[in-house]
Amino acid sequence: MQLLIFFSFLLIYLALNFYVAYNGWVWLKRSFNFRFKKTYFLVMFVISFSFFLTEMFTIPGFRWVGYIWLVMFGYSLLLFPLLNLIYFLNKKRGIKWFGFSAIAFYLFIFTYGSYNMWSPVVVTYDIEIEKESELDELKILLVSDIHINETIGPKSINRLINLSNEVGPDIIFLAGDVIDNSIEPYYKHNLSEIMSGLTAPMGVYAVLGNHEYYGNDIPIFIKEMNQINIEVLVDEITSIDDLFYVVGRKDYSDRVRASIHELTNELDPTKPIFLIDHQPREFSEISAAGVDLMVSGHTHKGQLFPANFITNAMYENHHGLLQVDQLHTIVSSGFGIWGPPFRIGSRSEVMEINVRFVN
Incomplete structure (x- = not known):
């Protein structure tokens, strides 16, 4: 067949x-x-x-x-x-x-x-989370789908660092597909030193995307990221200064990933919960688990028109901000590309998310 x-x-x-x-x-x-x-x-x-x-x-x-x-x-x-x-x-x-x-x-x-x-922009969203916090505001930089490969190299990563410095985030989330298929272009372009410039006071946190799985380089990838102080969360949770939680899930393509309820059932629901999940799926389950903000990528917003109509039909939110009950979902079209280095109907971007905590 x-x-x-x-x-x-x-x-x-x-x-x-x-x-x-x-x-x-x-x-x-x-x-x-x-x-x-x-x-x-x-x-x-x-x-x-x-x-x-x-x-x-x-x-x-x-x-x-x-x-x-x-x-x-x-x-x-x-x-x-x-x-x-x-x-x-x-x-x-x-x-x-x-x-x-x-x-x-x-x-x-x-x-x-x-x-x-090749002319990435910063897209800004302002959201309110109805939970008490010692913080009044939090600035997040969302970067997804860098796809480091033969095309996305030092110039692109330097451009990303410059955009990050312009935004000045408190914390950075990398929503998967940092590499395209293999870790080799990362070594070939000697990107470790450049990527180490991606910093924020509260840290940089990443998850695996589907493309990290393709080259079977996940252990090496995680090691390389850890060496430049980027923590890859693989169905893991970290508490940031006891102020809020960051949950990082395995990619949806991983059949043995934990459910969102398994990851969050022991968390303090009075504290803000942020989820990094490469593919924008399972909004109802994630909302029911008490997550306040979910950030994703994967869709590229179709990358080339009219594929954006296809991604819009496939995903409840294929780009931008969508609120489901208390859950805010934000999906980026990505910083890099898969395949042809062209975008029609989408734009290379990073996202600045300004969170305000209200009672």
């Missing part, structure tokens, strides 16, 4: 790639009398699998070919049916300009998408 599903997916993918490539061929042939048909389709065939080939082989520069093709392929499936319809309604005239229109569209996507990715 799995083999049948794989080949079905492969055939559909090939058919859609042929549709995109054929449109390009027709444009080149009719607009510029381009004649190298076999060479063109051979090149397009290789490009269509470039992203997957880079997962198996190290080919310098080829990863970027794969990234760019995935974006072009996805948006071509949205754009080309419309251009085809207009072309036939226009009695098969103007094909040259349709092609140039498509190129202009791609240039916009890559330019605007790069800007959204």
Whole structure:
């Protein structure tokens, strides 16, 4: 059955790639009398699998070919049916300009998408927690989905440190997917010294995301984080100066993670309870457990439009602030990216959460 599903997916993918490539061929042939048909389709065939080939082989520069093709392929499936319809309604005239229109569209996507990715912003939320505390206010910096890899390296991490310094948080929460798949890029970019600049008076606390599980580097990752004073909470709880609790859960993909009730049933319910959980799920159970603030990432807010409609349908809260009873849920679109380094319909961000405690 799995083999049948794989080949079905492969055939559909090939058919859609042929549709995109054929449109390009027709444009080149009719607009510029381009004649190298076999060479063109051979090149397009290789490009269509470039992203997957880079997962198996190290080919310098080829990863970027794969990234760019995935974006072009996805948006071509949205754009080309419309251009085809207009072309036939226009009695098969103007094909040259349709092609140039498509190129202009791609240039916009890559330019605007790069800007959204490489120009992170600070998004601010103000919330009130109805619990007594010796603190009047608390400033939290939420960072999720850094995805340290071959693309997200020293420049990106320095940018993150600068944003953190601008915010000046009391405490920092890292909501999972600090690394992409493997710890190797962390070593390759020598990021330990740079990441050690991510500090706050009350500490820096992290959880595992689904991507930390992929490379089987969790013990090494936790050790590296501990060495730079980032405490990774793996179904664990810490009390901060006896003022409030920080609960860190294993990722939802871990089948043996503790339930939220197991983690919180012995906590003092009169004290504020903050939860870091990579995936924004189980809001009802978490609210019933007495959690006041839950911070998450994972969704990337779809990263590339129109995927934001998919994440919005999949998650009760796929981005921003949503209150469920006394529980405040805040989901970040993330600081980094998975795959293509472009964002359309989302923006690279960190979140400043200003908490005020009221009776």
